[in-house]
Amino acid sequence: xxxxxxxxxxxxxxxxxxxxxxxxxxxxxxxxxxxxxxxxxxxxxxxxxxxxxxxxxxxxxxxxxxxxxxxxxxxxxxxxxxxxxxxxxxxxxxxxxxxxxxxxxxxxxxxxxxxxxxxxxxxxxxxxxxxxxxxxxxxxxxxxxxxxxxxxxxxxxxxxxxxxxxxxxxxxxxxxxxxxxxxxxxxxxxxxxxxxxxxxxxxxxxxxxxxxxxxxxxxxxxxxxxxxxxxxxxxxxxxxxxxxxxxxxxxxxxxxxxxxxxxxxxxxxxxxxxxxxxxxxxxxxxxxxxx
Amino acid sequence: xxxxxxxxxxxxxxxxxxxxxxxxxxxxxxxxxxxxxxxxxxxxxxxxxxxxxxxxxxxxxxxxxxxxxxxxxxxxxxxxxxxxxxxxxxxxxxxxxxxxxxxxxxxxxxxxxxxxxxxxxxxxxxxxxxxxxxxxxxxxxxxxxxxxxxxxxxxxxxxxxxxxxxxxxxxxxxxxxxxxxxxxxxxxxxxxxxxxxxxxxxxxxxxxxxxxxxxxxxxxxxxxxxxxxxxxxxxxxxxxxxxxxxxxxxxxxxxxxxxxxxxxxxxxxxxxxxxxxxxxxxxxxxxxxxxxxxxxxxxxxxxxxxxxx
Numbered sequence: 001x002x003x004x005x006x007x008x009x010x011x012x013x014x015x016x017x018x019x020x021x022x023x024x025x026x027x028x029x030x031x032x033x034x035x036x037x038x039x040x041x042x043x044x045x046x047x048x049x050x051x052x053x054x055x056x057x058x059x060x061x062x063x064x065x066x067x068x069x070x071x072x073x074x075x076x077x078x079x080x081x082x083x084x085x086x087x088x089x090x091x092x093x094x095x096x097x098x099x100x101x102x103x104x105x106x107x108x109x110x111x112x113x114x115x116x117x118x119x120x121x122x123x124x125x126x127x128x129x130x131x132x133x134x135x136x137x138x139x140x141x142x143x144x145x146x147x148x149x150x151x152x153x154x155x156x157x158x159x160x161x162x163x164x165x166x167x168x169x170x171x172x173x174x175x176x177x178x179x180x181x182x183x184x185x186x187x188x189x190x191x192x193x194x195x196x197x198x199x200x201x202x203x204x205x206x207x208x209x210x211x212x213x214x215x216x217x218x219x220x221x222x223x224x225x226x227x228x229x230x231x232x233x234x235x236x237x238x239x240x241x242x243x244x245x246x247x248x249x250x251x252x253x254x255x256x257x258x259x260x261x262x263x264x265x266x267x268x269x270x271x272x273x274x275x276x277x278x279x280x281x282x283x284x285x286x287x288x289x290x291x
Numbered sequence: 292x293x294x295x296x297x298x299x300x301x302x303x304x305x306x307x308x309x310x311x312x313x314x315x316x317x318x319x320x321x322x323x324x325x326x327x328x329x330x331x332x333x334x335x336x337x338x339x340x341x342x343x344x345x346x347x348x349x350x351x352x353x354x355x356x357x358x359x360x361x362x363x364x365x366x367x368x369x370x371x372x373x374x375x376x377x378x379x380x381x382x383x384x385x386x387x388x389x390x391x392x393x394x395x396x397x398x399x400x401x402x403x404x405x406x407x408x409x410x411x412x413x414x415x416x417x418x419x420x421x422x423x424x425x426x427x428x429x430x431x432x433x434x435x436x437x438x439x440x441x442x443x444x445x446x447x448x449x450x451x452x453x454x455x456x457x458x459x460x461x462x463x464x465x466x467x468x469x470x471x472x473x474x475x476x477x478x479x480x481x482x483x484x485x486x487x488x489x490x491x492x493x494x495x496x497x498x499x500x501x502x503x504x505x506x507x508x509x510x511x512x513x514x515x516x517x518x519x520x521x522x523x524x525x526x527x528x529x530x531x532x533x534x535x536x537x538x539x540x541x542x543x544x545x546x547x548x549x550x551x552x553x554x555x556x557x558x559x560x561x562x563x564x565x566x567x568x569x570x571x572x573x574x575x576x577x578x579x580x581x582x583x584x585x586x587x588x589x590x591x592x593x594x595x596x597x598x599x600x
């Protein structure tokens with residue numbers, strides 16, 4: 001949405017114009033820049049409907065492929081890798097990392113694929129024509145991405161329960177788990193929104209997925225504790241924002257982490273705000289959406 | 292007592308818009324009154340779609356102002372968008388949803404509640420009732436076009452812009468569509484139409500604006516433009532065209548050769564040319580001046596560029 005709407009929101013009220021005939025002129029009424037109106041609800045619902053209609057592809061498939069990671073890695077590495085000085089079994093250690101990886105990847109996939117598809121098929125016009133503000137667009141795309149990310153993460157967690165035991169999978173600090181699931185999916189949902197707006201074809205989006213999301217996820221400590229890495233790679237991991245999301249999320253499960261979880265909270269909050277500001281700016285100026 | 296000025300349905304004031312290497316709109320001004328059936332005509336690249344995009348908020352003018360029902364499309368964008376329904380030129384659709392879902396979603400974007408009965412009516416008039424629960428992917432091009440028309444109407448906007456609404460729609464359904472649009476016009480909706488079927492504009496629209504190279508080259512009532520389109524059209528079914536007339540012949544859909552003549556004075560030389568060339572005329576049809584002639588005259592490369600009323 002262009003900043004046209006935002007400017008209108010701040011404009012002084014104008015008396016409704018007199019009409020000579022025909023249908024009544026409907027006024028949008030007062031609408032603050034930060035308020036969420038019917039357009040937000042409708043778009044959020046539409047985005048959730050969109051992925052739920054193809055749930056086999058958007059929910060079930062990533063759950064199953066993540067389970068394969070657990071089966072293969074835990075089988076191959078469980079006797080060789082010790083984490084947290086042996087206080088946590090490797091398969092048990094792997095589960096929160098895989099759950100968070102699924103949350104992040106699917107939150108990104110949802111907003112980015114929805115945007116690029118509607119841009120390529122030009123159906124983006126259906127949400128650009130109605131009176132939906134840039135903040136409403138932002139919230140609808142990001143929240144629906146978070147819903148899908150968390151839904152897939154929940155699916156992964158549930159399906160891994162029989163493999164590691166329910167007792168070993170219950171989070172010690174559920175609020176930390178929730179906080180990092182919400183923060184992480186918000187970051188990747190927003191990054192997906194930015195990528196979807198910036199990309200002009202599917203190739204561009206593949207650059208994001210294959211050269212940014214995938215390597216940063218795999219090198220974030222999903223499959224290992226960074227204390228097991230050589231010093232150089234360990235130092236490099238601190239520059240990977242995904243590391244903080246995974247490590248903080250894992251802290252919620254075991255009360256153990258590679259770094260202080262409050263530091264992870266600060267990093268996650270920083271990226272939520274930074275990417276949110278970028279995405280809102282892109283939407284407000286109509287970058288690559290309006291001429 | 293001085294009468295209160297009537298608010299225009301659409302007002303475009305000195306709008307300019309440029310893209311890299313292209314001046315899409317060059318100081319365009321026009322006013323469409325409430326309740327009008329108005330045509331926006333012009334050759335490809337004339338600036339029609341850019342103008343519609345500016346009205347719809349899909350593009351921002353470099354300078355000038357556009358208003359829908361008195362609402363500025365930039366400063367009062369929410370109100371302007373509520374007052375406008377647009378049928379886009381491109382055949383776009385969302386492949387995840389059924390026809391009814393598309394219409395319901397579009398209504399909810401505008402905050403319309405309880406639109407079920409109106410959606411049923413739209414489906415009926417667009418002959419889509421039996422396709423209501425069909426996925427958009429399964430529809431033909433003409434049906435998708437009609438869904439686009441429906442989507443533009445779900446929030447009952449006072450101003451409706453139809454950008455090539457009948458492209459790809461068959462003749463019978465085109466008539467149904469126009470009957471429905473005419474009814475909306477009678478009920479007070481302002482209709483702005485762009486079309487390549489000039490006979491549609493001639494039959495439906497009270498006023499016409501012709502754009503060329505981003506400028507308004509004519510803005511007048513349809514009747515006045517037709518009066519200005521002097522001359523006759525001749526359609527001749529024959530095996531060939533005399534060499535001297537080949538440059539002026541246009542092959543028609545029927546296979547016949549069409550000629551646009553300045554008047555009956557040119558008819559005799561044309562027929563003489565056929566006779567002297569020994570080309571037999573199988574059939575001949577004469578036609579009066581139409582909007583197409585006015586359009587060709589005003590948008591031809593040699594036409595004057597400032598005939599705006």
